[in-house]
Amino acid sequence: xxxxxxxxxxxxxxxxxxxxxxxxxxxxxxxxxxxxxxxxxxxxxxxxxxxxxxxxxxxxxxxxxxxxxxxxxxxxxxxxxxxxxxxxxxxxxxxxxxxxxxxxxxxxxxxxxxxxxxxxxxxxxxxxxxxxxxxxxxxxxxxxxxxxxxxxxxxxxxxxxxxxxxxxxxxxxxxxxxxxxxxxxxxxxxxxxxxxxxxxxxxxxxxxxxxxxxxxxxxxxxxxxxxxxxxxxxxxxxxxxxxxxxxxxxxxxxxxxxxxxxxxxxxxxxxxxxxxxxxxxxxxxxxxxxxxxxxxxxxxxxxxxxxxxxxxxxxxxxxxxxxxxxxxxxxxxxxxxxxxxxxxxxxxxxxxxxxxxxxxxxxxxxxxxxxxxxxxxxxxxxxxxxxxxxxxxxxxxxxxxxxxxxxxxxxxxxxxxxxxxxxxxxxxxxxxxxxxxxxxxxxxxxxxxxxxxxxxxxxxxxxxxxxxxxxxxxxxxxxxxxxxxxxxxxxxxxxxxxxxxxxxxxxxxxxxxxxxxxxxxxxxxxxxxxxxxxxxxxxxxxxxxxxxxxxxxxxxxxxxxxxxxxxxxxxxxxxx
Numbered sequence: 112x113x114x115x116x117x118x119x120x121x122x123x124x125x126x127x128x129x130x131x132x133x134x135x136x137x138x139x140x141x142x143x144x145x146x147x148x149x150x151x152x153x154x155x156x157x158x159x160x161x162x163x164x165x166x167x168x169x170x171x172x173x174x175x176x177x178x179x180x181x182x183x184x185x186x187x188x189x190x191x192x193x194x195x196x197x198x199x200x201x202x203x204x205x206x207x208x209x210x211x212x213x214x215x216x217x218x219x220x221x222x223x224x225x226x227x228x229x230x231x232x233x234x235x236x237x238x239x240x241x242x243x244x245x246x247x248x249x250x251x252x253x254x255x256x257x258x259x260x261x262x263x264x265x266x267x268x269x270x271x272x273x274x275x276x277x278x279x280x281x282x283x284x285x286x287x288x289x290x291x292x293x294x295x296x297x298x299x300x301x302x303x304x305x306x307x308x309x310x311x312x313x314x315x316x317x318x319x320x321x322x323x324x325x326x327x328x329x330x331x332x333x334x335x336x337x338x339x340x341x342x343x344x345x346x347x348x349x350x351x352x353x354x355x356x357x358x359x360x361x362x363x364x365x366x367x368x369x370x371x372x373x374x375x376x377x378x379x380x381x382x383x384x385x386x387x388x389x390x391x392x393x394x395x396x397x398x399x400x401x402x403x404x405x406x407x408x409x410x411x412x413x414x415x416x417x418x419x420x421x422x423x424x425x426x427x428x429x430x431x432x433x434x435x436x437x438x439x440x441x442x443x444x445x446x447x448x449x450x451x452x453x454x455x456x457x458x459x460x461x462x463x464x465x466x467x468x469x470x471x472x473x474x475x476x477x478x479x480x481x482x483x484x485x486x487x488x489x490x491x492x493x494x495x496x497x498x499x500x501x502x503x504x505x506x507x508x509x510x511x512x513x514x515x516x517x518x519x520x521x522x523x524x525x526x527x528x529x530x531x532x533x534x535x536x537x538x539x540x541x542x543x544x545x546x547x548x549x550x551x552x553x554x555x556x557x558x559x560x561x562x563x564x565x566x567x568x569x570x571x572x573x574x575x576x577x578x579x580x581x582x583x584x585x586x587x588x589x590x591x592x593x594x595x596x597x598x599x600x601x602x603x604x605x606x607x608x609x610x611x612x613x614x615x616x617x618x619x620x621x622x623x624x625x626x627x628x629x630x631x632x633x634x635x636x637x638x639x640x641x642x643x644x645x646x647x648x649x650x651x652x653x654x655x656x657x658x659x660x661x662x663x664x665x666x667x668x669x670x671x672x673x674x675x676x677x678x679x680x681x682x683x684x685x686x687x
Contacts, residue, residue, distance in 0.1 A: 138194035237273025440594035461607030593653030
């Protein structure tokens with residue numbers, strides 16, 4: 112028992128090392144992105160088309176100066192802390208929260224830290240970039256004619272604007288879960304970074320218009336006069352300007368240079384936050400090759416593909432292993448699949464195939480079971496022809512005539528009005544009445560605005576959770592199993608796959624049946640519909656591939672008559 116625990120813990124440590132290595136690269140690239148964004152900022156604020164050589168050379172001279180490297184250190188420290196927080200969030204398992212209140216309670220600390228980090232990054236970005244502006248925009252206190260100092264409200268406006276941009280990015284992405292979206296086509300790291308860098312910087316310049324206008328409106332809607340006076344009072348001898356340029360909204364908007372700086376700062380901060388998130392996605396979704404067999408490895412501490420598929424507590428490793436297995440099954444070179452079909456020496460057992468296929472089948476079956484349980488009690492979508500008809504005037508008249516006819520002949524109703532108080536029927540009627548009252552009370556509570564939204568659990572909440580967190584690995588493992596089974600006709604020399612074909616077909620058919628049930632209900636989130644469509648298409652694609660490869664042998668391979676009938680639907684191309 113102790114050895115098994117040690118094996119699990121050592122495997123988990125090795126899996127975490129793989130993730131940490133990618134986290135480190137993502138953080139280092141994020142630090143390098145700070146210099147790139149600073150270069151873009153200097154090229155924008157020092158724009159001089161009449162002297163292009165001086166403009167470009169001066170901007171790069173500022174970037175590589177010692178003073179700039181000293182000023183940028185606080186921002187780099189904040190970016191590293193932000194990256195460490197993102198790494199911890201991606202490494203943790205996403206747990207199911209049945210209600211929104213539980214979700215808010217569990218993520219309150221995490222969201223609070225993320226909001227604080229975003230504010231710090233926004234503030235430090237504004238503080239750094241204003242170092243390269245004119246004196247009226249880069250110092251907090253300006254000397255006055257009377258020998259005292261006055262508070263530079265333009266500089267304060269830009270600093271608060273940078274903090275507001277960080278808050279705006281947090282609010283814009285607050286509902287995003289730390290789930291990875293793998294690209295359909297894997298490209299080299301350099302190409303992905305270059306493409307995303309151009310698009311993010313370009314799009315952020317347009318997306319920053321809204322937060323800039325919102326900040327200006329917010330600044331004057333919730334006046335900062337009290338805040339400015341308190342800040343000036345903290346420093347002895349510092350006063351506010353008697354004729355402040357911030358006395359009206361028009362005077363601020365009319366300062367074109369300051370509005371331009373505020374807009375550029377907002378765009379740079381949005382670009383910075385988006386680039387950090389993008390770099391983490393690129394490095395975490397990059398393909399990784401796992402060894403197929405443990406005995407042939409030189410380093411025994413490396414994680415095999417079976418161990419990676421079994422890493423339920425680290426979803427990133429599990430998804431990478433499923434993607435690697437899918438790439439092996441679809442590779443044009445059969446050399447990568449040779450170890451899967453090989454027999455162990457000595458012994459002659461299909462050890463590799465049994466371990467890999469068994470883990471894939473376990474994942475698919477557990478997912479099918481949980482998905483089936485999540486839709487229990489959910490009513491299917493009502494079809495138009497199945498809807499209940501409203502009573503018409505003729506139906507009401509017919510009921511009235513029937514009632515009068517029964518009363519004239521002394522025929523009593525089958526209701527419970529005439530039953531004794533202590534009869535079982537009467538007791539049952541009272542229980543039903545109480546249940547109806549309780550149901551009415553629950554319905555009344557749910558009708559109160561906000562109650563059900565916070566404390567109620569949607570009937571399809573668990574279904575949406577499963578589809579959003581586990582659909583990727585099921586899509587890849589199901590298609591990998593089907594592809595390996597289909598290719599075994601020509602590549603499996605020892606027939607190690609043939610004995611497991613009935614189990615593979617049965618597992619995929621059960622998954623299809625559950626997905627058909629899910630398709631008959633109405634999902635609450637449109638984003639989850641895409642995951643469902645992809646999973647359903649992958650399942651049918653897998654069954655079509657198996658049926659096409661073994662069309663002539665289905666009656667000999669599949670033992671259950673219901674499975675044979677279902678597979679013949681794919682053989683005859685009747686499944687849409």
